Amino acid sequence: MPTDPAANLIAGVRTDRLEKLAAREAKRFAAGRPKAQAAQEAGAGVFLDGVPLHWMKDWPMPHLPLVTKAHGARITDIDGYEIDDFCLGDTGSMFGHSPAPVAKAIRHQAARGLTYMLPTEDALEAGRLLCERFGDFRWQIATTATDANRFAIRVARAVTGRPKILVFNGCYHGTVDDAMVELANGATRNREGLLGQFADLTQGAVCVEFNDLAGVEAALAKGDVAAILTEPVMTNSCMVLPEAGFHDGLRSLTRRYGALLIIDETHTISSGLGGYTGVHSLSPDMFVVGKCVAGGMPTAVWGMTPETAARYVEVNAARPSGHSGMGTTLSANPMQFACLRATLAEVMTAKNYDHMEKLAARLSAGLRKVIDRVQAPWHVVRVGARVEFICAPGPLKNGAEAALAHQPQVERALHVALLNRGSLIAPFHNMMLISPKTKKRQVDRLIAAFDEVLTELFA
Known part of the structure; x- marks a missing residue:
């Protein structure tokens, strides 16, 4: 037939x-x-x-x-x-491609040098504008959101003394190793398809389903989670919205169990002025946004609340001298600051x-x-x-x-x-x-x- x-x-x-x-x-x-x-x-x-x-x-x-x-x-x-x-x-x-204020800033800065490991007046103004747009954070500049997330994770582990990061099944945070885990039959495992992966990522990460506050609490109750790293809305797959009360629950649970809350707005900056965090009055301990924040110039920013920053300063002062594992020499270059300033002031309106x-x-x-x-x-x-x-x-x-x-x-x-x-x-x-x-x-x-x-x- x-x-x-x-x-x-x-x-x-x-x-x-x-x-x-x-x-x-x-x-x-x-x-x-x-x-x-x-x-x-x-x-x-x-x-x-x-x-x-x-x-x-x-x-x-x-x-x-x-x-x-x-x-x-x-x-x-x-x-x-x-x-x-x-x-x-x-x-x-x-x-949009090449917003006029950003293109003008690029032309202006190109005649004055591209990178020199020192700040500019644009840097100071960009810092002020970052606080105006996203809230009272102590900022650092990276080249990609992957870098920003990686550095934020390192700080979270340092200030809490805990090894694990909680991420959500199917999450997107760039190519950060710690986020490359998934759930299989209720257990965390390395994502299938990872290339050249030799480490057991479950030693430093635990995976829970988005919108599952009971699962989040069960993971946090073990006492080894330094931070939750999450997008406000799941993106980069089939988009998943947070259920009512989910973000309030994350904030309440992280405070109860002594973990930090890191919000990655790299895609959800589309939500409105200040990102999803600003529109919905979220209160993360650390905040990350990349991609469009400088109008298309490779740039990401990550910030921490003054309270988290004070904890970081204390830990950083007590560590032995040597490489912290954070930072790249091309990050925080003057071209990034020129484009950040132009975008925040004249484009992200x-x-x-x-x-x-x-x-x-x-x-x-x-x-x-x-x-x-x-x-x-x-x-x-x-x-x-x-x-x-x-x-x-x-x-x-x-x-x-x-x-x-x-x-x-x-x-x-x-x-x-x-x-x-x-x-x-x-x-x-x-x-x-x-x-x-x-x-x-x-x-x-x-x-x-x-x-x-x-x-x-x-x-």
Whole structure:
């Protein structure tokens, strides 16, 4: 008997329709970008696996486009396509490509030196602005959020004298080793797929499901957890929102059991002015944000409350002389401070966030309308300027559910189809960002493209 194609579904989509769409859209992409393909074939062989950074292989296109310029919320590639950019460097360019105040600051500082291991007047003003935007913290500057998280973890262990960091299953904190653990049958283990990992990470980390306060308390009660490291909202997979009372519970439990609370806002800075922490009045002991904080210049900041800083100063003064294990010589360079100052003062503004919020609400509503019309078993999540469609019913409660909701075959086909219709979204998941430079017509084009593709898949 022939197989009924309707019986073979992925995320509610018939596999025969999905395969037909994927093949057609891949062919369309490749045919339309011959210059990029020829250039890649001629010059990319010098890079490991043909890409300058390994995760570029995660883009689902038949071959990578080559960008010639980006401005505002638009990218132009070597084949002449102008693309509405909703990926925005996976948050690195959340405020748009080359914001005018940042570009001006770069030009100004470039004539005065790029790095010299000494502060500037911009550094002092950036520090003041950091406190104004994010709260009363004692700040340090890093080059990436991975570095910032790594240093914050080291301080937490130093001031508490405890070895372990609590992270949530499926979390994202860059490439920090301590966060590369997962839950399997209720036990913490090294994440599968880690390359070159020889250490048992469970000696320094414990993993709990997001939104599970009972699990958090059980881990903290053992007395060996130095800090909880968490995003306010789980991102970089299928987005998971905190349940009511979850963050209050984390704060209460960490205080009860003597652990620190580290909030990593590297992605959730999209939530609004001051990040999710500012919008929802969280009170972490340490605060981390990277990617877009300097308008796209590689920069991250991490700060600690005055009370935590006093504990750090005491511990640091008592340690033997030698390398602390924190800091890189290119961090806190004058170019970072020039861009930080410009971004905090002129780009990361209430007016810009208001624009981002309004268009993100429009995008979210438009995507939901399409999903409802075609009766797809999908849902949409939004946190400020960050919107994500998820190819599964929702809401999701934790990392385990987020992993099961991920549908790579559907997502790859949909991403290429949207790009062929002029819209770029993030490659690792279905995340879309609104920048201050994003226009209403760009949002409407993305909704229309999404409508066209889902109408075909769910006809």
